Amino acid sequence: xxxxxxxxxxxxxxxxxxxxxxxxxPYFIWLSEVILQQTRVQQGLPYYKSFVKxxxxxxxxxxxxxxxxxxxxxxxxxxxxARNLQTAAMQIVDNNSKFPDxxxxxxxxxxxxxYTAAAIASFAFGExxxxxxxxxxxxxxxxxxxxxxxxxxxxxxEFKSLAGKLLDQHDPATYNQAIMEFGAIQCxxxxxDCSVCPFQSNCIAYQEQRVKELPVKxxxxxxxxLFHHYLVIQTPSKKTVLHQRDNSSIWAGxxxxxxxxxxxxxxxxxIIEEKFxxxxxxxxxxxxxxxxxxxxxxxxxxxxxxxxxxIIELDQELNDTLSIEDARAKPVHVxxxxxxxxxxxxx
DNA sequence: AAGGCGGGGCA
DNA sequence: TGCCCAGCCTT
Numbered sequence: 001x002x003x004x005x006x007x008x009x010x011x012x013x014x015x016x017x018x019x020x021x022x023x024x025x026p027y028f029i030w031l032s033e034v035i036l037q038q039t040r041v042q043q044g045l046p047y048y049k050s051f052v053k054x055x056x057x058x059x060x061x062x063x064x065x066x067x068x069x070x071x072x073x074x075x076x077x078x079x080x081x082a083r084n085l086q087t088a089a090m091q092i093v094d095n096n097s098k099f100p101d102x103x104x105x106x107x108x109x110x111x112x113x114x115y116t117a118a119a120i121a122s123f124a125f126g127e128x129x130x131x132x133x134x135x136x137x138x139x140x141x142x143x144x145x146x147x148x149x150x151x152x153x154x155x156x157x158e159f160k161s162l163a164g165k166l167l168d169q170h171d172p173a174t175y176n177q178a179i180m181e182f183g184a185i186q187c188x189x190x191x192x193d194c195s196v197c198p199f200q201s202n203c204i205a206y207q208e209q210r211v212k213e214l215p216v217k218x219x220x221x222x223x224x225x226l227f228h229h230y231l232v233i234q235t236p237s238k239k240t241v242l243h244q245r246d247n248s249s250i251w252a253g254x255x256x257x258x259x260x261x262x263x264x265x266x267x268x269x270x271i272i273e274e275k276f277x278x279x280x281x282x283x284x285x286x287x288x289x290x291x292x293x294x295x296x297x298x299x300x301x302x303x304x305x306x307x308x309x310x311i312i313e314l315d316q317e318l319n320d321t322l323s324i325e326d327a328r329a330k331p332v333h334v335x336x337x338x339x340x341x342x343x344x345x346x347x
Numbered sequence: 348a349a350g351g352c353g354g355g356g357c358a
Numbered sequence: 359t360g361c362c363c364a365g366c367c368t369t
Binding site for chain 1: 362363364365366367
């Protein structure tokens with residue numbers, strides 16, 4: 001028995017009963033697909049029901065006030081989906097209320113991309129076009145042991161091609177439902193229970209114990225911006241203060257000036273009102289000035305640190321200070337070294 | 348090609 | 359608490 005038939009057999013036994021599976025009405029199917037973009041069935045189900053109830057036809061949706069649509073969408077997230085949904089409803093109504101009945105025409109609807117067009121075309125009109133969503137990437141990459149990243153053009157092409165070949169030409173609707181349902185409830189992203197999987201013996205990932213590694217997704221290392229406002233303490237005897245970083249994050253165990261972490265640039269007023277600043281300076285009177293109006297940008301693989309240096313001249317000594325010479329002897333990170341070298345040159 | 352868009356589930 | 363999820367539109 002081939003893969004597609006096996007999948008359909010599994011689906012027949014294991015499928016959930018969902019309202020949009022009991023209809024061929026393209027409007028309802030479209031509604032469900034848009035609601036389920038980036039959304040779990042469990043979360044989307046009540047929204048589907050309320051939309052069907054409030055807007056039983058595409059005309060109802062097209063003619064509703066936008067606020068009403070958004071209100072119904074409230075809490076579901078990705079709100080442009082709701083606006084696009086209504087825009088598309090208007091597109092359809094403008095076209096004599098003729099619902100697009102094929103993949104190509106469906107793609108013209110606002111908010112309908114390749115996945116959604118394939119889903120509607122196959123479910124409502126029986127068109128032979130394979131859906132490729134996150135479930136499909138996951139299932140195919142594991143069963144076929146494909147390690148091509150799913151989020152690069154070559155990977156997209158490869159998976160689409162395979163999905164097209166596997167599509168059951170006689171019943172594309174059921175096949176498409178089946179592979180996505182399989183991904184949603186059996187071949188789940190994390191810790192799938194392979195002990196009850198019907199594809200154990202022909203799943204390459206399972207056989208080679210690579211289930212955890214697949215699908216491969218290129219991490220676009222999202223760089224996080226950090227804003228560090230370093231407090232460069234200067235006592236009358238030219239002592240300063242360093243703190244040692246803890247061992248759990250970047251620059252573990254290295255020394256640096258104490259700093260305030262913020263969401264961006266800060267005004268002097270904001271600095272001196274910080275609890276951390278007050279605790280550090282204690283009863284001293286001080287004069288503060290910013291050393292660099294433009295932050296020093298320090299890039300790490302996953303962090304972009306915007307470093308501001310505030311020179312705090314105190315009129316009395318503090319505890320736990322150290323001389324510049326001792327400070328220069330401490331292990332510091334590159335950013336700190338750059339600053340210290342420039343700030344204390346010749347001292 | 349890359350960034351932005353939101354919630355919930357889960358380790 | 360922070361990471362992960364993976365469709366579509368915009369730039």
